Amino acid sequence: MRTRRDFLKVSAGGLLLAGGIRGADLAVAADSLGPATLPSGTLQSGQLAALPGKVALIKKSFRPPNFETPVRFFNEAFTPNDAFFVRYHLADIPQVSPQRWKLAVTGDALDRPFEVTYEELSRDFEQVEVAAVCQCSGNRRGFSQPHVPGVQWGHGAIGNAKWRGVRLRDLLAKADVRKDALEIVFDGADRGVLDKTPDFVKSVPAWKAMDENTLVALEMNGEKLPHWNGFPARLVVPGWTATYWMKHLTSIAATAKPYQGFWMNPAYRIPKGKFPLVDRFVSQETEVNTPITEMVVNSLVTNLEEGQKFAFGQEITVAGVAWDGGFGIATVEASEDGGRNWRAAQLASDLGRFSWRQWSHRFTPGRTGSHSLMAKAINRAGATQTFDLIFNPSGYHNNVVQRINFEIT
Amino acid sequence: MRTIIALLLIAAAPALADESQFRLRDGPGRQLVEANCVMCHSLDYIPMNSPILDRKGWEGSINKMIKVMGAPIAEADAHKIVDYLAGQYGK
Numbered sequence: 457m458r459t460r461r462d463f464l465k466v467s468a469g470g471l472l473l474a475g476g477i478r479g480a481d482l483a484v485a486a487d488s489l490g491p492a493t494l495p496s497g498t499l500q501s502g503q504l505a506a507l508p509g510k511v512a513l514i515k516k517s518f519r520p521p522n523f524e525t526p527v528r529f530f531n532e533a534f535t536p537n538d539a540f541f542v543r544y545h546l547a548d549i550p551q552v553s554p555q556r557w558k559l560a561v562t563g564d565a566l567d568r569p570f571e572v573t574y575e576e577l578s579r580d581f582e583q584v585e586v587a588a589v590c591q592c593s594g595n596r597r598g599f600s601q602p603h604v605p606g607v608q609w610g611h612g613a614i615g616n617a618k619w620r621g622v623r624l625r626d627l628l629a630k631a632d633v634r635k636d637a638l639e640i641v642f643d644g645a646d647r648g649v650l651d652k653t654p655d656f657v658k659s660v661p662a663w664k665a666m667d668e669n670t671l672v673a674l675e676m677n678g679e680k681l682p683h684w685n686g687f688p689a690r691l692v693v694p695g696w697t698a699t700y701w702m703k704h705l706t707s708i709a710a711t712a713k714p715y716q717g718f719w720m721n722p723a724y725r726i727p728k729g730k731f732p733l734v735d736r737f738v739s740q741e742t743e744v745n746t747p748i749t750e751m752v753v754n755s756l757v758t759n760l761e762e763g764q765k766f767a768f769g770q771e772i773t774v775a776g777v778a779w780d781g782g783f784g785i786a787t788v789e790a791s792e793d794g795g796r797n798w799r800a801a802q803l804a805s806d807l808g809r810f811s812w813r814q815w816s817h818r819f820t821p822g823r824t825g826s827h828s829l830m831a832k833a834i835n836r837a838g839a840t841q842t843f844d845l846i847f848n849p850s851g852y853h854n855n856v857v858q859r860i861n862f863e864i865t
Numbered sequence: 866m867r868t869i870i871a872l873l874l875i876a877a878a879p880a881l882a883d884e885s886q887f888r889l890r891d892g893p894g895r896q897l898v899e900a901n902c903v904m905c906h907s908l909d910y911i912p913m914n915s916p917i918l919d920r921k922g923w924e925g926s927i928n929k930m931i932k933v934m935g936a937p938i939a940e941a942d943a944h945k946i947v948d949y950l951a952g953q954y955g956k
Contacts, residue, residue, distance in 0.1 A: 497915030497954065505882040518884035518907035547906060603917040605926065649905045652935020718933060 488526060489514055490610035491762065494598040498608040507684055511538050516607050520544035521684065524612035530758040530777055533807060533814055534587070535615035537677050542684040543592050543613060543698065545656050545719070546648040552704050554688045557645075559672070561627050563709030565637035570630065574688050578674055581622040586669050587811035588694035589616050589779045590701060593724060593748050597851030604851045611756055616777070616812045619692040621673035625666045627708060633662075637710040638739050640665035642691055645704035654718035658700050660693060661737050662710070669694045669810065672705060694810035695750045695782030696735070697852075699724050714739045724748050730846050731853050732839050735781065750781025753840055754855040755788060755815075755833040765863045771820045772862075774801075777812040778833035784809035786838075790817040791830040794859070795843075801831065809836075824864045832857045884909065894949030901938050901946060902930075915954035923950040 489502040504512040505523075513523035523542040529535055554574040562569040572580075592613035597606050607613075628640070639659040647655050664670060671692040674681065681687040686703030693700040699719075725745040735749040755778035766772055778785045784806070789798040804814035821827055834840045841855045884907040889895050902908060918926060924947050930936040931943065938946065 495913075495915060495917055497912040497917075501887075501909045501912035503880065505880045507882050512880065515882060515909075516913055517910050518882055518887070520906060521882065523882075605914050605917055605922065608913050648934070650935045650937075653905070654933065 490524075490598065490612075494610055495603050495608055498598055507542060509538060509682055510540075510542070510684060511536075513539065513541065514610070514612060516609065520547040520549070522607045524609055525615060527611050527756070527758055530612075530614075530616075530756060531775065533804070533811075534617055534677055537617075537679055537682050537685070540590075540615045540617065540676075540682065540685055541592070541613050543607070544646060544703075546646050546653065548649050549646045550704070551683060552645050552688055557688050557706075559689060559705055560707040560709075561631045562707060563637075563641065563711050565634050565710035565712045566628065567632035567634060568630070572627070574674075577622055577672070577689065581626055583620055583674075584623060584671065585618055585620040586671060586692065586694055587616065587618050587808040588669075588692060589614060589751065589810065589812050590692075590698045591615075591751055591779075593697040593699045593852050594850065596854035599845075599854055599856070600847065600851035601845060602847075604849055606851060613698075614756075616779075617676045618678065619671055619673040620675040620678075621671045621689065621692070623668060624670045624672055624691070624708070625668065627672065628665065628710065631710070633710050634712075636712045637662045638712050639710075639715050641707075641709040641711055641715045642700075642702040642705060643707045643709075644686070644690075644702045645706050656702075656719050657715070657717050658702055658719055659711075659715040659740075660696070660700055661739060664693065664696070664735070667694075672708075695780075697748050697751055699748065720747060725850070726852055727848055730848065733781070734837070748852055751779065752853045752855045753780040753785075753833050753835045754778065755831050755841065755858075757829065757831055757858055757860055760829060760860050760862060762860055763862065764860075765865055766821075768824050768864050769820065771818055773816055773818045774829055774831070775814065775816040776831055777814055778831075779812035780833070780835040780839070782810050783836040783839075785813040785833050786836045787834045788813070788815040788817075789832055789834070790819075792819050792821065792827060794828045795830050795857075798832075821864045826861060826863060828859050828861045830857050830859050890953045892949055892953045894945045895953075897942055897945050898949050901936065901942060905930075905934065905936065911950065911954050916956045918950075918954075919956045920947065920951035923947050923955060926950075 503515050505515040506512045516522040521542050525541045529539045558571045595613035598608035641659040643657045673692045689705045691702040737747045740747045757776040759775045778788045788801040790801045791798045801815040801817040832841045841857050
């Protein structure tokens with residue numbers, strides 16, 4: 457449902473591209489495509505553009521479609537479906553008919569394979585809901601130093617939503633999954649244009665599949681999933697990065713052996729021992745690397761722009777969001793003096809440990825001139841963000857504390 | 866009045882995603898790049914990833930497309946494609 461307010465938001469983006477752009481507008485247009493620290497080619501080739509059913513988002517690539525959400529949408533607790541980011545590896549993306557669609561629950565490590573229709577899935581199983589952040593593994597890759605190849609995401613390959621559907625473990629239980637199941641393997645309807653291109657197939661360890669929060673979701677924020685976010689059903693793996701959240705789900709297979717496929721290895725790997733993570737995917741680990749698992753603790757300022765000006769004496773309210781891999785956020789601290797002093801920000805209501813937590817911080821700078829604001833989150837396990845990038849070849853897990861400069865005049 | 870509203874709606878509609886408007890920089894090998902790369906992905910992948918890769922980096926990228934993704938690119942063409950990418954979109 458498009459509200460008038462949404463329409464106005466879109467209009468602003470659309471008009472900038474409608475031709476006859478004046479100099480002052482150009483600066484706005486360039487800034488709206490992301491911070492200047494992204495690669496110059498990313499900013500030059502980016503644009504605000506709308507996929508069918510979506511508002512104008514920041515286009516990274518047309519086909520397969522990779523579109524990120526402008527940061528201003530993150531001022532809401534839940535990201536609107538029509539502004540939620542879009543990420544695909546492969547360009548053959550069918551429009552799935554819910555009448556013809558079937559989901560297979562199968563594999564060598566379960567005893568009673570079955571198929572389920574859309575109607576059966578929404579009618580015959582308990583429907584549950586979880587609020588969870590969906591973040592692309594490569595969110596913020598574009599800020600890696602040195603830059604690394606891949607989709608050059610800024611801050612917006614992320615969103616927070618209420619996901620509703622069936623517990624994966626209920627489906628596996630109905631299929632009599634066996635104790636020797638090591639991994640659960642997922643495939644979706646999208647595939648490569650060429651037969652030779654490795655199909656996008658992912659697995660998770662059986663223990664994560666059996667977690668009560670791992671869902672086969674049919675709804676997002678109270679509506680059917682948008683096509684571009686996985687209609688008719690997608691996997692939701694709260695806490696873990698979105699590479700596992702298979703869209704247009706067609707099969708769920710229990711296996712007693714580690715799944716071998718390009719998108720599990722060598723893709724989506726992080727060096728071992730570099731990140732303060734808890735969840736392990738032991739059956740996929742090698743001597744040197746491991747699949748990416750849960751998200752690192754992170755935060756984002758959502759209402760302050762680089763170089764923004766305020767009048768002396770004016771009270772400033774900085775707002776943002778903070779999230780982690782499922783412990784939940786304990787504290788967000790803000791610094792108005794470039795990191796010398798830190799004060800606790802105000803946390804908004806707790807929407808669940810997999811949701812992000814909104815926060816705000818009010819202050820009145822005591823002098824004119826240049827200032828810089830920083831914010832960092834700490835989760836309930838005591839983990840926090842880093843000040844120096846932990847470089848890795850794929851640009852994953854960038855949780856460097858932001859520094860936003862502003863002026864008091 | 867109705868016409869005015871209709872015109873306003875057209876003007877205010879967001880730009881629909883349309884890859885056909887995108888053009889690579891002109892240079893030797895551009896048509897070869899277009900002919901070989903566009904079957905699997907839009908060409909904006911190239912400038913998006915620039916300037917990030919040097920010649921060796923682009924070589925690795927084209928090798929991955931051939932060996933992993935199955936792109937049917939002839940060896941002689943692959944060299945010319947790398948020349949174009951390194952020359953126009955190289956670090």
